[in-house]
Amino acid sequence: MLPTYNPGTPSTPLPHGRNLFRRISWRWLAVIGLLVTFTLFWLAAPIPYRLAPLDARPPPPAGPPPPKDQASVWEERKEEVRRAYVHAYTGYMQHAFPADELLATSGGKSNKFNGWSVTMLDSMDTMWMMGLHDEFADAVKVVAGQNFTTNAHFYAPFFETVIRYLGGLLSAYALSKEPILLSRADDLGTLLLPVFNATPSGFPAYSVSTETGKTAPGWMGNVILFSEATSCQLEFKYLAKLTGRKEYYTAVDHIMNTLYATNPKDGLFSLTWSSEGKPSDQHFSVGASADSGYEYLLKQYLLNGDTKALTQYIKSMDGILDKLLYITPTRELLYVGSTNRGNALHNLEHLACFLPGVLALGAHTIPANLLPEKTRERHRWAAEGLAYTCYISYADQKSGMGPDGLSMKAGTLWVERLAEWEAGGRAGKPPGTKEGGRRDRGQRDYETGSAVYLLRPETVESLYVMWKTTGEEKWRERGYEIFAAIERSAKTKYGYASVERVDSEVVGLIDDMPSFFLAETLKYLYLLFDDTDPYPFEKWVFNTEAHPLPVFEWTEWEKKRYNITS
Known part of the structure; x- marks a missing residue:
């Protein structure tokens, strides 16, 4: 018989196994089990999972990570733009080349500008400036085999061919010094010359057959637009400098002399x-x-020191500032309108957003002896106010992209407000330079006239010039806002599309990617985020398609040969 267990008599022993179980409770068994399991895991675990010795561990963070320095922020943003260009150009090459432009939503292609691969030729200098030298080298091979003659029934539009193709080739040559680029520019320049012989005035015809030399009018008949008659000066005069061919210079300079002779009232030229x-x-x-x-x-x-052109520029800017600039009644937004038969038209076109950049560029570069200080001051104020209005037209929209046209709430002439401000002792900021926040519909001092963003460059171009001439970072930040909006809403699997319904949370996409998006918009954004200033305004002049041409001087023999008197 087993001994009786009496808890009051601890001297009475239990059998060995039961005694051990009673003394070691289930809780202790659990602790021992955990220790054994942890030890086995420790010995089996790979080294990275083990804790480092205390003296080898980094100290705990004191707070959030420090912000990146500004230089690295802008370098990253510049690289973002570079990647955007690569995405757009790759889509074009894979789905549209050798046609002119990519259809960015369908992956198709279009030929609106001669069918000579305009997206490639128009953006070769962008490739070079972004360091995409392999892509540039491949493009040079295409240009080497390029034939700018077409069938006798095809006519190349003079204006677009000059600013996109000829300007693109000349700029790519100026940057790279690849001789074939100059050779092809010379070929194209020769093929375009017949346009100057087609009218009694020497003003260029709308288009020309590069095979036969015959010219043709545009959709407006024999009417010639002011911008199309004059936007060949930089390209043909630089080509004359490079080739020594007199006909390039005399053909386009004759146009300017004809315009000067009309001595337009207030310096304003008819459309x-x-x-x-x-x-x-x-x-x-x-x-x-x-x-x-x-x-x-x-x-x-x-570009070449033409003082006659400078005299006309100052006179024309005076006329624009006096007759076409207004301030809206509530937000005091500065805008440039137009007049027709003496009637004011209060419409701000996106295309007009180049103006603040030009005003800022002139105020920054024209020497003191050629531009009175009071005029320089007015140009700077106008540039600041107009650039802000162009920017805020983007920021107001839900998409962050700006409309192609605005119908402004009619305001008062800027010069009148400016005179009142000066008479009052110049208290506060100059009229038109006031900045406020974004506004919802009904509070903007404008209505959207054309709610599409066509990937245009004019606003970011002016933001770039404003930053370069003022050093104020706010212009760069505003440019990045616009770029982020483009990335967010305009990017497609093939490239980037123009956008409709810009004041909607969900925009519509237009099946189109114009060559100037790669040649201008992305280029100006890239330069806006570049801290190195590789193309200073004192050494380079950008044509209207953002193609940089190097500043030069005429030699004495050139002045004599071309009859240059200014």
Whole structure:
């Protein structure tokens, strides 16, 4: 019989096994089990899972990670733009080349500009500036085999061919010094020369057959637009410099002399001209049909020292500031309108957003002895106010992309407000330079006239010039806002598409990717985020398609040969 267990008599022993179980409770068994399991895991675990010795561990963070320095932020943003270009160009090469442009939503292609691969030729200098030298080298091979003659029934539009193709080839040559690029530019320049012989005035015809030399009018008949007549000065004069061919210079300089001789009232040029070189309307604007004509007045002076062009530029800017600039009644937004037969038209075109950049560029580069200080001051104020309005037209929209046209709430002339401000002792900021926040519909001082964003460059171009001439980082930040909006809403699997319904959370996409998106918009954004200033305004002049050409001087023999008197 087993001994009786009496808890009151601890001296009475239990059998060995039961005694051990009773003394070691289930809790202790659990602890021992965990220790054994952890030890086995420790010995089996790979080294990275084991804790480092205390003296080898980094100290715990004191707070959030420190912000990146500004230089690295802008370098990253510049690289983002570079990747955007690569995406757009790769889509074009894979789905549209050798046609002109990519259809960005369908992956198709279009030929609106001669069928000579305009997206490639128009953006070769962008490739070079972004360091995409393999892509550039491949493009050079295409240019080497390029034939700019076409069938006798095809006519190349003069204006677009000059600014995109000829300007693109000349700029790519200036940057790379690849001789074949100059050779092809010379070929193209020769094929375009017949346009100057087609009218009594020497103003260029709308288009030309590069095979037969015959010319043809545009959709407006024999009417010649101010911008199309004049936006060939930089390209043909630089080509004359490179080749020594007199006909390139004399053909385009004759146009300027004809325009100067009309001595337009207030320095404002009519939008349309007859083939005899006479103004044929009373419509004055800096938007479509006029824009680059005014731009090239300043840039002829900057490129080669043409003082006649500079004199006209100052006179024309005075007329624009006095007659076409207004301030809206509530937000005090500065905008540039137009007039037709004396009637004010309060419409701001996206194309007119080049103007603040030109004003800022002139105020920054024209020497003191050629531009009175009071005029320089006015140009800077106007540039600041107009650049802000162009930017805020993007920021106001739900998509962050700007409309192609705005109908402004009619305001008062800027010069009137400016005179009141000066008479009052210049208290506060100059009129038109006030900045506020974004506004919802009904509070904007404008209505959207055309709610599409066509990937245009004019606003980011002006933001770039404003940053370069003022050093104020806010212009760069605003440019990045626009780029982020493009990335967010315009990017497709093939490239980037133009956008409709810009004031909607969900935009519509237009099946189109214009060559100027790669040649201008992305280029200016890339340069806006570049801290190195590789193309200073004192050494390079950008044509109206953002193709940089190097500043040069005429030699004495060139002045004599071309009869240069300014």
